[in-house]
Amino acid sequence: MKAFLPLLLVSVLLPLMPPVMAEEAASKLTPSTVIEQSTASDWRQPEQANLMYLEIGEQRIVFELSATFAPNHVQNLKTLVGQSYFDGLAVIRSQDNYVAQWGDPAEDEATLRSLGDAKERIPHEFYRAKKGLNINTINSRDAYADEVGFVEGFAVGSDKDSKHARAWLTHCYGALGVGRGMELDSGNSSSLYMVTGHAPRHLDRNVTLIGRVIEGAEALSSLPRGTGPLGFYESADELTKIDRVRMGDTVPEAEQLHIEIMRTDTETFQNYVTARTHRLDDWFADPTGKIEVCNVGVPSRPVTQIPASE
Amino acid sequence: MKAFLPLLLVSVLLPLMPPVMAEEAASKLTPSTVIEQSTASDWRQPEQANLMYLEIGEQRIVFELSATFAPNHVQNLKTLVGQSYFDGLAVIRSQDNYVAQWGDPAEDEATLRSLGDAKERIPHEFYRAKKGLNINTINSRDAYADEVGFVEGFAVGSDKDSKHARAWLTHCYGALGVGRGMELDSGNSSSLYMVTGHAPRHLDRNVTLIGRVIEGAEALSSLPRGTGPLGFYESADELTKIDRVRMGDTVPEAEQLHIEIMRTDTETFQNYVTARTHRLDDWFADPTGKIEVCNVGVPSRPVTQIPASE
Numbered sequence: 001m002k003a004f005l006p007l008l009l010v011s012v013l014l015p016l017m018p019p020v021m022a023e024e025a026a027s028k029l030t031p032s033t034v035i036e037q038s039t040a041s042d043w044r045q046p047e048q049a050n051l052m053y054l055e056i057g058e059q060r061i062v063f064e065l066s067a068t069f070a071p072n073h074v075q076n077l078k079t080l081v082g083q084s085y086f087d088g089l090a091v092i093r094s095q096d097n098y099v100a101q102w103g104d105p106a107e108d109e110a111t112l113r114s115l116g117d118a119k120e121r122i123p124h125e126f127y128r129a130k131k132g133l134n135i136n137t138i139n140s141r142d143a144y145a146d147e148v149g150f151v152e153g154f155a156v157g158s159d160k161d162s163k164h165a166r167a168w169l170t171h172c173y174g175a176l177g178v179g180r181g182m183e184l185d186s187g188n189s190s191s192l193y194m195v196t197g198h199a200p201r202h203l204d205r206n207v208t209l210i211g212r213v214i215e216g217a218e219a220l221s222s223l224p225r226g227t228g229p230l231g232f233y234e235s236a237d238e239l240t241k242i243d244r245v246r247m248g249d250t251v252p253e254a255e256q257l258h259i260e261i262m263r264t265d266t267e268t269f270q271n272y273v274t275a276r277t278h279r280l281d282d283w284f285a286d287p288t289g290k291i292e293v294c295n296v297g298v299p300s301r302p303v304t305q306i307p308a309s310e
Numbered sequence: 311m312k313a314f315l316p317l318l319l320v321s322v323l324l325p326l327m328p329p330v331m332a333e334e335a336a337s338k339l340t341p342s343t344v345i346e347q348s349t350a351s352d353w354r355q356p357e358q359a360n361l362m363y364l365e366i367g368e369q370r371i372v373f374e375l376s377a378t379f380a381p382n383h384v385q386n387l388k389t390l391v392g393q394s395y396f397d398g399l400a401v402i403r404s405q406d407n408y409v410a411q412w413g414d415p416a417e418d419e420a421t422l423r424s425l426g427d428a429k430e431r432i433p434h435e436f437y438r439a440k441k442g443l444n445i446n447t448i449n450s451r452d453a454y455a456d457e458v459g460f461v462e463g464f465a466v467g468s469d470k471d472s473k474h475a476r477a478w479l480t481h482c483y484g485a486l487g488v489g490r491g492m493e494l495d496s497g498n499s500s501s502l503y504m505v506t507g508h509a510p511r512h513l514d515r516n517v518t519l520i521g522r523v524i525e526g527a528e529a530l531s532s533l534p535r536g537t538g539p540l541g542f543y544e545s546a547d548e549l550t551k552i553d554r555v556r557m558g559d560t561v562p563e564a565e566q567l568h569i570e571i572m573r574t575d576t577e578t579f580q581n582y583v584t585a586r587t588h589r590l591d592d593w594f595a596d597p598t599g600k601i602e603v604c605n606v607g608v609p610s611r612p613v614t615q616i617p618a619s620e
Contacts, residue, residue, distance in 0.1 A: 143602035292453035
């Protein structure tokens with residue numbers, strides 16, 4: 001008898017049935033059946049120009065960036081990547097149950113790599129106006145935000161509607177953030193971190209988030225932890241070298257990640273959230289009936305056939 | 311300029327000031343100052359008989375067990391440990407952003423290690439009666455539980471007060487759980503897991519939790535992820551061997567972990583939660599004012615002088 005726990009991420013299945021269903025029916029679905037019953041239009045392929053490929057030895061981590069929430073930090077990051085700024089730099093920090101961070105390991109100003117055409121300071125993008133966003137709100141009692149939901153695949157917190165209501169990317173596992181110093185405009189995308197533990201949501205609206213991981217998180221989350229304060233590595237030989245960082249539109253097609261991510265502005269995604277809320281798989285003694293935004297998980301699946309038109 | 315993020319765990323500081331403070335004053339404290347102002351009576355040393363030492367190569371992970379929530383599973387675990395059941399078994403699973411699990415890697419019944427005097431089946435201990443517990447409830451809007459708080463250092467969820475109100479250990483990072491099959495009584499402490507990612511709170515009340523990590527989590531959380539379904543390792547040479555598991559009262563004193571954990575039934579701990587809620591450190595642009603139970607973190611610190619009476 002091998003004891004087990006249920007699947008975290010659903011398996012990848014082809015669409016078999018139409019997605020027409022009442023809410024009542026939806027509540028009887030499992031995450032797997034929602035995916036089975038999805039149609040092609042429930043999925044999107046992220047634009048390669050918005051994907052950042054981080055290469056560490058044999059491993060590759062791919063992030064999707066959000067210009068909707070952090071246009072200026074994303075632009076600066078693209079400028080840095082275009083200059084091969086990160087190539088040869090390093091993962092400088094791994095703090096257990098918190099973040100892995102990478103950038104320039106140089107200890108003093110004199111030996112820091114030049115930012116070239118990128119800006120050194122950018123006004124923070126900790127949040128943006130809620131107005132103008134199509135937020136797919138979910139039914140969740142959130143500890144930190146008035147409301148939570150999804151925008152273009154990203155988990156989002158927001159204020160209740162008001163003239164100055166804000167919305168922001170949340171620090172769920174795999175969120176990609178911009179390290180900063182004490183000053184609010186001191187982040188510039190040259191030092192980045194990924195959340196590798198329980199969502200540190202108290203950082204929401206205190207740091208600019210610019211994206212989230214869509215492949216290869218384990219390459220960062222399973223790194224040895226740094227033994228210095230804040231999980232910084234204490235000696236040069238502990239650093240993990242960054243071999244290369246590229247934007248997807250400069251990666252040869254055969255090397256690109258071809259992936260479909262479930263659209264979050266669809267009825268199918270609403271059904272998926274419902275199925276993750278009411279855990280009807282046989283294993284569950286208590287099907288919960290509750291959900292937290294960082295536990296939803298937006299489904300993705302490999303694209304097995306690349307459309308000829310791409 | 312090295313970009314940084316704030317400390318997750320506060321540094322260890324000696325008591326300097328008395329803990330007398332009004333709530334108003336408390337709200338102006340940082341986590342560090344609460345610890346500075348604590349007194350000896352705000353801390354406890356866990357009983358060695360309730361500590362489980364898991365040895366993997368050069369690394370050691372220490373868990374505190376909770377007989378308050380899972381008396382029968384804890385008793386069975388102690389029986390197994392007393393028989394050296396785990397020595398030579400293995401970590402069989404590491405699923406990213408979820409759990410690491412260990413136990414008997416044998417694939418078929420015939421070669422499974424005998425449980426000896428331990429029971430093969432135990433009625434589940436997914437929750438217990440809330441009555442009789444002294445829960446230090448915290449002010450948090452929880453996605454999964456009516457109320458959340460702490461009991462004896464453990465994060466706890468509970469129903470609102472009623473005749474049949476329940477309380478349960480929550481699946482925060484570092485929680486120690488008992489793997490089970492489809493049947494509710496099929497867990498017996500011979501296969502254990504530790505949460506290594508964002509709290510999978512939908513497992514609350516579906517699995518018996520028996521403790522939490524108090525030292526060395528990174529030895530499990532930074533293991534390479536398994537590539538099989540559910541993060542199981544696919545070949546024998548990927549397994550991480552468990553060298554030895556002991557209960558603390560059989561560990562020579564010089565090798566024991568001597569640690570103090572902040573008591574959670576104290577005004578000082580309430581102040582600590584308040585300080586973690588209102589982030590007044592200069593770095594914070596937005597001091598949050600909110601907290602989630604898995605983001606509190608119960609402070610601990612090494613005992614530098616072992617009392618002669620121990």
